[in-house]
Amino acid sequence: MAVRSLLCPNCGGNVELRGMQHTVTAVCVQCLAVLDTKTPSLQVLEKSKERERVQPLIPLGTRGKLHGDPYEAIGFQQRTITVEGVDYSWREYVLFNPYKGFRYLSEYDGHWNDIKVIHTVPVEGKSGGKPAMKALGETFRHFQTAKARTTFVSGEFPWRVRSTEKVTVSDYISPPRLLSREGNDGEVTWSLGEYMNGDDVWKAFQLPGRAPRAKGIFANQPSPYGGAAVNAWKAALVLMGVWLLILVWTWMLTGRNEAYRDRFVFHASSPGEHSLVTPVFELKGRTCNVEVALRTDLENDWAFFSMALINDDTGQAYDFGREVSYYFGRDSDGDWTEGGKNDSVLLPSVPAGRYYLRIEPEMDTSNTRLHSVNYEVIVRRDVPSFAFFFIALPLLLVPALFVTLRAGHFEGKRWQEGDA
């Protein structure tokens, strides 16, 4: 069937009918007369003023592909709500396919929605203490209710356009979906929309140039962080599971074997060489850490231990020095202590072999007091190190916390536009 057409009774121009017999209202593109196609005389319902003319972004007659089916843009209207004295206008496109019927696209500030009328009756409910609607197994939170009026029409509509009439429009959201209720009292139409990027509209209709950039955040715009936050928490949970596994694994695998222990005395005033060498002891098993612990009886004194763990066979040495100091006393604030009598050091990745320690203690010699220390040296093989684990734990949560904060910020901006 070729495109049917009518002669405009107002200006005599050609009015194309792309919506076939479905078209109830048709608008003459030349003179903007609104015609009732169901009356034999093509009654002129009203006439838009030329200065009110709005150019559709999708030219009427353009065909595009949505959900795998071709649709033709046949109608276009601008609708306006007034909130606190400010007019907000959005535009709606009527799309037609003779087999699949009608779909609609809406556009506001570069945000698009792909809309279809639904036949189910949503059920009222609550979500987080706010009014909500349940439909098709999904809960939609109330976003906004306003009185909308039609401020410009062009093309064809499968309903009778009455631009003077104000219609109550309520939007409920479950991003990326939007449930809309339209109508006054008795007859109500429900529709379900899904957020669409301008770029996808441009691609679907093969429009020239680029889609206008979307401004701000739209009611049912999917949060770029919404899914990400859930995923980040899921990832954090998995990481924490791995963390716990490694922790238990480490705990079970580490041997904590004592390889050597002995006690020594050091007198700072004794003459000659102060270093000593322990007997050779065996470090067994896989390459792993070695803990060298010092226990002293220092009191209000310090000692410095230059130490080396030396492989008896290869001569490879692990040099390290430890200062141990312990002071205590009493002042106006009461008892105080500083430092500690004990110390330990962890040498990572020491291969198995026969080792000995070289220890060279050093103490204060400037003082008249006699400095000496009794100390014990303990060498343990394969000591679990958990410090790392407890540093890592909060780090695992950082991405999830960050994404959650961003998501919250996005939702805050979304709801700024909604009814309080």
Place this chain on the structure above:
Amino acid sequence: MSGRRANCPNCGAPVEFRWSSAVQAQCPYCRSILVRHDVDLERVGEYADLPESVSPLQIGSEGVYGGKAFQVVGRVVYEYEDGSWNEWHILFQNGESGWLSDAQAQYAVTRLADAGRPLPNARDLKPGFRLILGGREYVVSVKTEARYAGFEGELPFESWEKDRMLFVDLRTEGRAFATIDYSEEPPLFFAGEWVEFDELRLKNLREFEGW
């Protein structure tokens, strides 16, 4: 008339029935409207042209609903304030019949059903009103005053003498849908559901130039 064939009482032409229980049909030759009375066909009027319609369905279209294949054998066209819609009479393989309605390419399949109670007076049904029929809760969505605008093919009832009629559409929280036809006394209850074009797997559809 026992078989699936009979002769037109007006012109004598053979009239073939796709459905042996058809009550109303048309003669393909002289365009007489034929109504079956027991064994005889009676000519009750002359068939008038149907209003132009854009339904993609036509007599002979085939599809599948609820796992059962069906064929379109008849059609009633109704006109209302904002246009028209089609009720396609469909015949399932097992001999059951039903209706596939097409209103602006929104499709629903319904069958004559038992409401389980007397149907309420149409005056009492206002949009938004809830009622339980056939064990299901419905919400009145719209009352449509329509005019019988013509038929084609085979129908399970006589429609030719009807004029003004009232339909009350009922919706639910799901896909289920029903309609009460107040043109009969007592009124008829048709229950079914909304269907998507693609799920009917339709064949032998009408073609639209350019589509």
